[in-house]
Amino acid sequence: MKKLVYTGKTKDVFALDNGNYLLKFKDDCTGKDGVFDPGENSVGLTIDGVGDVNLRMSIYFFEKINAAGIKTHYINANLDDTTMEVVPAKPFGKGLEVICRHKAVGSFLRRYSDYVQEGADLPAYVEMTFKNDAKGDPLVTKDGLVVLGVMTEKQYDDMKAMTQKITQIVADDLKEKGLILYDIKFEFGYGKDGEVILIDEIASGNMRVYKDGQYIDPMTLSKLFFAK
Template sequence: MFEHAMLAKMTPMHNLSVTINQFAHDLIRHLDDVVHSHRQSMRRCVKGLTAMTKELVYSGKTKDVFALENGNYLLKFKDDCTGKDGVFDPGENAVGLTIEGVGDVNLRMSIYFFEKINAAGIKTHYVSANLDDTTMEVLPAKVFGEGLEVICRNKAVGSFYRRYKQYCNEGDDLPSYVETTFKNDELGDPLVTKDGLVDLGVMTAEQYDSLKEMTKQITKIVADDLAEKGLVLYDIKFEFGYDADGNVILIDEIASGNMRVYKDGEYVDPMTLSELFFA
């Protein structure tokens, strides 16, 4: 009886001790998590600061380019978009508007497709990315000439339709039509043919054939994934370069801001496209 009485008296104190010990244990774990999170944040800040203090190599329409000590480059995505009169248009040459957060969604889309394209065995310049500071690390590559854009068209829209509307209706299907343009704002990014590129010494015939085949393969990957979300890819714009061995590689980005996508016959803007795709 005495032992039971003593046990009954000790139980509340014992429970209190257990509660205090559990609280202390939970507090320590919480503090550890806070410290770990703080360290991770500091690492990201230091990494971003280190990259951003590098010499600016180039400031583009939608990205800034920085050199890294390891020989690679860092792309810093902006919230600027190509367009005209405040309306987004991937086919325009000049920055026409700024959309808050579009740099983030363009990087997220680029990460998704670069990783998928790399896994398919198609050469790209993608190394890694950091969504926290909106940057992407890439391999060094040389551009063709002073820069070349490659457009793959599945539908007759945009500048294609404006040029050839006497031969087609707007929205007509196209068999993954590939066209190349020189990057030159003053001249309006003039079209150039395979023969023109080869005769001007911009690339070899073999490089052009590789570029064209890669363009169709990548476009199919993008279009198929969009189709799974009920989205239709009308056209998409890429940039290609070549590595030290002369191999053609996909460079720049694969972003919602570089593609024209429709859903149920209605155009989908870059921000909405990202929301629908990653839903």
């Protein structure tokens, strides 16, 4: 038996009898005015089959990250019904997004265009935002997260280090395929012992990737990624 407990932008979440959760991947993408943008905080378009390819890419990277000794919530997946079983994890606060940037694009460029050129190199720059659509997913600092009681300093440091390691794993894999990662978005939670774990998904809809200087949309990226 499964019980719907949450309806998200790109996934629905079901509680299972065994205490785990089931994520149902949908064909919705974040964006604005019909254009995909992982930095936007609302569903902007629907692309047939994107749920399936996002799940496939998530499986690929979760297994690779687990093999690298980095803890995730991934247990197994079923491609036939585009679902993934995961261990339970508590969110930080009411939800936190963690972005790692290798290049200056998207919302980073919009905020800091007076100080940086589009496409400028960034040193695995990590920033965190609260998941709050009404407030535009506001940025929050380490000090802010600690003083608000969202996480401890150690949890922040662990999360930042994990984010940079995971981003490098993804970037190296994409580079082997002739693709360049500009930025990527993750979500983390924590278990009963407070240990930080990677949750949610790792898919084309959560990253900006370029080839030969040109941005690649999520479906094209997925096709290139899995091309033999």
